[in-house]
Amino acid sequence: MLAALTLLAGAAAVTFWLHRPLPLRLHGQPVVDVVIEPGMSAAQVADALVAAGVETSPLWLFAWFRLSGQSRALRAGSYEIAPGTTPKTLLDKLVRGEQALRRLTLVEGWNVRQVLQAVRAADQLIDDLPPGDDPVALARHLGLRSGHAEGRFFPDTYVYPKRTPASRVLQQAAAALDARLAEAWAQRQPGLPLRSPEEALILASLVEKETGLEADRARIAAVFINRLRIGMRLQTDPAVIYGLGQRFDGDLRRRDLVTDTPYNTYTRAGLPPTPIAMPGWNSLRAAVQPAPIRALYFVAKGDGSSAFSQTLAEHNQAVQRYQSQGRR
Incomplete structure (x- = not known):
């Protein structure tokens, strides 16, 4: 009888505490961060909340759960407990799994070095990546089949819980790229001089770096496709710049165009060995659905668009007209 009365009294006390108008107090900080590990019991969750800075008795929390x-519906994750949180809203948050989320945006046209700079500057991402910015080491660490991480992440905004390993976010971005590349490859025009989705990705990265104008992407892809068909060198400056790496000081000189690297498309025929940047969906689509034009040359017009020519004579006239430094 006494045990039953004690239980009823405890339940009544917890009910009163639950419905009191005052929110939970947080110890000496505006927001309490707490990580609920997988497999934690309700009692362990209550202990973790109090240890993190929620000022109440863990027994009260456990009783409420x-x-x-x-009590068995509490979800693992990383949570922020903000001022004004009541016992009821705390339970709702844990049951719904409303974790503290952050965002990382990867931008079209970025290379691996820029991706890693953004990742390492991102809020609440754990840097578990290899030091430096070697795309081969990064690919090995992430388990990428390509063996080279350049261009292997899809540019998008990725949402992640606090204290997420950076490798997990990049693996998600790599999986997104694989899916979009497969989608684009399935839509390719027949007869393209591209032997694999990887070659389409490389071409898309060149298109991405050559223009930001949607209307020109398919036409620039057509120029490269037309050149590949006849064995003409692509002569694309962004690939040369990529091959120079940290040596590039912002000024592409004529000597750079004759200095051979695996990415120098003036000295070597065909596509570069890897992508040179992250292409977006529009560039992926342009690479496999080039415009039906015969142009072999293009030059920047100075307004973000390009002028396209079929012959070298026409191209030279366009260069002179637009006073560009195009060399194609």
């Missing part, structure tokens, strides 16, 4: 009937 049990009396609610949802």
Whole structure:
């Protein structure tokens, strides 16, 4: 009888505490961060919350979890407990799994070095990546089949819980790229001089770096496709610049165009050995659906668009007209 009365008194006390108008107090900080590990019991969750800075008795929290009937529904994750949180809203947050989320945006046209700079500057991402910016080491660490991480992440905004390993976000971006590349490859025009989705990705990266104008992407892809068909060198400056790496000082000189590297498309025929940047969906689509034009040359017009020519004579006239430094 005494045990039953004690239980009823405890339940009444917890019910009163639950419905009191005052929110939970947080110890000496505006927001309490707490990580609920997978497999934690309701009692361990209560202990973790109090240890993190929620000022109440862990026994009260545990009793509330049990009396609610949802003690087994608490989800693992990284949570922020903000001022004004009541016992009820705390339970709702844990049951719904409303984790503290952050965002990382990867931008079209970025290379691996820029991706890693953004990742390492991102809020609440754990840097578990290899030091430096070697795309081969990064690919090995992430388990990428290509063996080279350049261009292997899809530019998008990725949402992640606090204290997520950076490798997990990049693996998600790599999986997104694989899916979009497969989608584009399935839509390719027949007869393209591209032997694999990887070659389409490389071509798309060149298109991405040559223009930001949607209307020109398919036409620039057509120029490269037309050149590949006849064995003409692509002569694309962004690939040369990529091959120079840290040696590039912002000024592409004529000597750079004759200095051979695996990415120098003036000295070597065909596509570069890897992508040179992250292409977006529009560039992926342009690479496999080039415009039906015969142009072999293009030059920047100075307004973001390009002028396209079929012959070298026409191209030279366009260069002179637009006073560009195009060399194609």
